[in-house]
Amino acid sequence: GDTTGEVNDVVDDVCDGGTAGAGADLMYSFTTPDVRDVTITLTTTAHDGAIRLLGNTCDLASEIPEPGQADGCSDGTAGAGTETLVFNALPAGTYYVVVDGTTAADEGAFTLDIAAAVTTCGDGTVDATEGCDDMNTMAGDGCDAMCAVEPGYTCTGDPSVCVLSCGNGVIDAGEECDDGNLFDGDRCSMSCALEFTLAETEANDSVATANAVMNTEIVKGAIDVVGDFDIYELTLAADSWVALELYSFIDANPNNNPSDGTLDGIVDCMSASPDVDVRIFDTTGDVTNNSTALVSDDLDGSGYCGYVGPNNDPATYLAAGTYYIKVNEFGDNQTFPLYILDIQTFAPLGAGMTCDPNFDLCDPSLNLGCDAAGMTCVVPPVDRANYEQFTASDQDITNTQITYIAGNGTYGAYATPATAYPDAPGSGTTTTTLSLTDDDGNEEYVFGGGFTFPFFGTAYGSVFVNGNGNLTFGAGDTDFSESVSDHFDQPRISAFFDDLSPQNGIVTVDEFADHVTITYDSVPGFNASDDNDFQIQLFADGTIVVTYLTMSQTDGLIGVSAGDALLNPPPETDFSSLAPVAPVMGNLVINEFLPDPTPTADGNCDGVVSSTEDEFIELVNVSGAPLDLTGVTISDAVSVRHTFTGTVLPAGMPIVIYGAGTPSCAGVYAEIASTGSLGLNNGGDTITLSTGDTETYAASPDGASLTRDPDLTGMFIDHTMATGSVGTESPGFRVDGSPF
Incomplete structure (x- = not known):
């Protein structure tokens, strides 16, 4: 035949992974009286031809797929040549063959041959045109009615034995994936191919x-x-x-x-x-x-x-x-x-919206994050987050000492220069060299002498020293990728969380009377020959001091974590900017004081009830920088009662000065009056800071503090009458018991 000058009755459609059928076309029908093996061959000499088999005239929706193929069209030969369709066990009926051109320009002479032999599908022998033959023409057993292998099966032998392959959960030869099912739409198709768009x-x-x-x-x-x-x-x-x-x-x-x-x-x-x-x-x-x-x-x-x-x-x-x-x-x-x-x-989630169960999508532009239960978008307690992640260009902690002060239920920090370790390795009352032979390994060190380290409200009797520059509590960690999520997934001190090789350096633990020191000395990065020297001191009051000397690795992560698993942590802390400054008037606020402690309560948590030792004054740093309080005094109407010596108060943190005793209240950064007494009169007195803040009170309530309402900015009133108050006093915390 010849398609020259004919009309394009059947439009182009999917064919052999592309499209074909835009040229002029002719249609031929044939009828099989019973089940036959049908081979349709189209030969062209001067144009690119295509053939397609339909069940109804001019109806692409009735196209009959070739066994094992996605369509019933052949256009695999580029240019002139031969196109072939093979159908095993084609049921009895009338069929329509469309002789077409691949593109609109493809038309011309052709030869069409249709051969319908008695079917051999089902005889148990796999012929050249069959993918399988299991001695039947039933579908659903791995070898379908046209002797094609069904998706998810592997068929071998004569007669074919078909076993489920795709869908068994194991990636077998020829499969890109196998998720244990035969469904599409779950990223692994029913034919065990990775899905993509x-x-x-x-x-x-x-x-x-x-x-x-x-x-x-x-x-x-x-x-x-x-x-x-x-x-x-x-x-x-x-x-x-x-x-x-x-x-x-x-x-x-x-x-x-x-x-x-x-x-x-x-x-x-x-x-x-x-x-x-x-x-x-x-x-x-x-x-x-x-x-x-x-x-x-x-x-x-x-x-x-x-x-x-x-x-x-x-x-x-x-x-x-x-x-x-x-x-x-x-x-x-x-x-x-x-x-x-x-x-x-x-899209970001707004305040009060339900958190996604897998990750935090709360709107960071509104400072929102999932609450502790992971249920609702709220303004998160950012004060429990303290970290900085370095890239290759901004590591700036060489010859720096960072001190973390425990208090307010969290940690504040400040940075000072350093030229040597505070504790020489090996100078402790006991010294242990750890055997971190695996670059991603860890070792639990049990503190001796009854020492415990309080960290975010929990007292620990041991610490896990991890090879990659960080300490964890409760369990070790082998992770070498210093992501923010890893930092927050355990109670952790990221001294210098990076992929390190401690087996090529020295890691020691020294014990002293009031602290434990862990030193990473001459520890190189993974597959590197550089030098990284840093030391962590853990003090019995929860203070952490990390000293950095030579630091060659240019990436890494530093900071502390309560292990809250914050999915959307707040902005990083620039530790290099936390140099202490002297306070000036207005940035150190008297927020709460207690002249008349409850007669039966141990206000400073030292086990002794005292009407003088349990007196306190709470100060809060309301500036944006750490304050060096050295030389700052607190006076009453009679004399100076306390002089700070070497105290640094991190930004946003409170400090509580008690009259005397051994203050031990959890989460409270505290010290005692340097003169041994605050001398606050129950009937009225004046409290004066040398920075300029002065507060005068006429009389104090029995057993309750005087506190600002609201905190930091309000007038002083009886604590029990303040908005949202909890209890009779709240040293180191807001009036409702929450952190500052």
């Missing part, structure tokens, strides 16, 4: 050639040339949380390669090299310079794959605009045959 198009290694992606997209790509990287363009119409997760396979084991990502327990990544990274750049960044990325990660995803998102990266809350996503192999020296880039975006 967009295939990477090369070349895409620049902003100009970036592949555009939607706000929710699953991209299938590869790093198939050493040194290659892929760029994707993401445009946000509104401020959004962005989560990017890389993976390369899925099986039915939710414990394989756990991830910080939103798909933890679902997806997996290669458990060894190559290692694949993901980064986000804004329009001012340079995708060829990784240090200009807004956020990046290579290990927080499953195994050796990357993840950035709301679980551990506050920087992934992005303003409306255009951004560029970069995927590359970690060392740019290997290929990566297959990756899936899973892109998700989320």
